[in-house]
Amino acid sequence: MNLIEKVMQSQQLNKAEIVEVLLGDYSELANAADSVRKRYVGDEVHLRGLIEFSNHCKQNCCYCGLRCENREVDRYRLSPEEIVAEAKLAKALGYRTIVMQSGEDDSYSVDKMTAILKQIKSMDVAITLSIGEKTYEEYKAYKEAGADRYLLRIETTDQSLYHKLNPGMRFENRVRCLEDLQRLGYEVGSGCLIGLPGQTLESIAEDILFFKEFPLDMVGLGPFIPNPATPLADCGSGNLELSLKVIALIRLLMPDINIPATTAMETLDKTARFRALQGGANVIMPNVTSLSYRKKYQLYPGKSGIDDTPQKSRAVICEKVLALGRTISEGYGFRNNK
Template sequence: MERKEIVALLRDEQNQQALFDRADTVRREECGDTAQLRGVVHFSNYCCREDLYCGLLKSNTKTKRFRMSEDQIVETALGIAESGLRTVVLQSGEDYHYTRESLCSIIRRILEQADVAITLSLGERPLEDMRAFREAGASRYLMKHETMNPKLYSVMRPGLRLKDRLETIRALRELGYQVGVGNIVGLPGQTIEDLAMDIEFFEEFQPDMINIGPFIPHADTPLRDNPAGDPELMLRVFALARIVTRNTHLAAANTVATLLPEDGQYRAFVQGGANVVMPNCNPFRKSKADKIEYEFQITTQKRYVTIDEARNVLRRAGRTLADGKGDSLKMQGGSFD
């Protein structure tokens, strides 16, 4: 698509149902009526970055920080496998407390005991770290680019450059990872043209997975007084991402459920062409109070979807749980059988 066409579709509120219908058709043709559940182990909320939109930013002194031990991470991952999910996502803030050696050990221990795929979402690490993680058995890496506007990127992520992020994303592909990217819809200062550049990037890069989420203002960040992202615009971004990437795995982030608690992820599936949900699987589940406390430790004002809730989303959307580990359809030549 040309940028002017993308911009026009992003702005067209009156005829968005036609866009949604097209995205759903592409999803059905390219990905089938199955969907992926990927269990997330969020093992640390420490972070060395100062991302203005993120409640984990280093200067936030109100967040109760935690780190899981190596044994806790492995045990949680094995619990995910026992529940029937075939992908484990190891996710944290950008936390260098975990060394290359410790993370490689965690990856190996999980794979020795469970037949799963491991996705990493750890932020930017040295190239040698990411090579070692790949050699240890991790096969996927999720690194959202956040926005393709370089000025906005540097404002939102002080001291960092979009150019460096994109170089890292491309290096991940060269290392043999299935690579996930993604953007935030509704960042303060973001324009429709910025979102069109995100769609162009999706079309050019053809990632193995995309994770799209709305901006959600966090009470303990500098952006606390800004409005949340527009849910309808977000869904149009979903739909266009599906159309231009065809068979890329498209995830409805937990922030989608935060923005639209009743039906956000359902709408991302039936209107936006999504086919992946990543439920939170951390072990702090002894009581409702424990769950609330754990979620507060990660970030306030964010809803974390459980495995049962994710299964309900699939049922409501008329999808069945896919067999296998959910590898990239692009690497499989487009077959979803």
């Protein structure tokens, strides 16, 4: 039995076996992931409307264009009214999940955030937050105000690399956040960057084992793309094929979770998001942020879809999803298709 057959049967692999699969051929892995995806989560693709509501960030992650030491960013933050208006537009466009993402921006107090969440929740949508590290009490308040899911990538489980690339942050606190979110009943999503300088295949294998062990409800990952205004300006991009392999393998190890095909992948190759959908992924997060702000949310250069209106982003994606023989989900898109 080869390793792909083994993981399809047992949903288990050890670290050395994961590395071996990642060194192997993509096409057999992608075919296996596609059939497992179909069997466990079906043909529906869940679309989540992404609102990038603030590019202010107090953190200083070496890979990210929003890091606080980057003086080249034209900073913005949407008012509560603007955020609610963008959510209304997303709902009108047909989204059943709104993803609210930002840098770590403390100017949104708990009271302000909970008021925004309650207004958005009254539109009968699921809400995903991706706003970084908070206290247990803050996560609790957001959950009670209507947040359903939370995305917080671990970025890398190689702790020395994590501490090198995330000055001032603690790996233990990132894990504490994920545990708090799980304890509070959120659907928890995490993930990693592929191709960080100094990252090895072994450390990516450890990331994959961490996701499985946790266990997560969603895993989102993508290639690292260097931003010229960061300390990693001169590093090479992460490998797209390796990112696709990691997605496919995660589908085999965690058959019923939600896995997005991410924008960073599409930034490296226009067809990548759809290749990911054919290799295990079942979620896309089209951008609904208004164009004037979207241009300023530059984690990395060349971000795909930067000039598309929210209407166009959705229309283009729907057309491509249908062309793959898949359907657009009309549900909230919780894990296990609730």
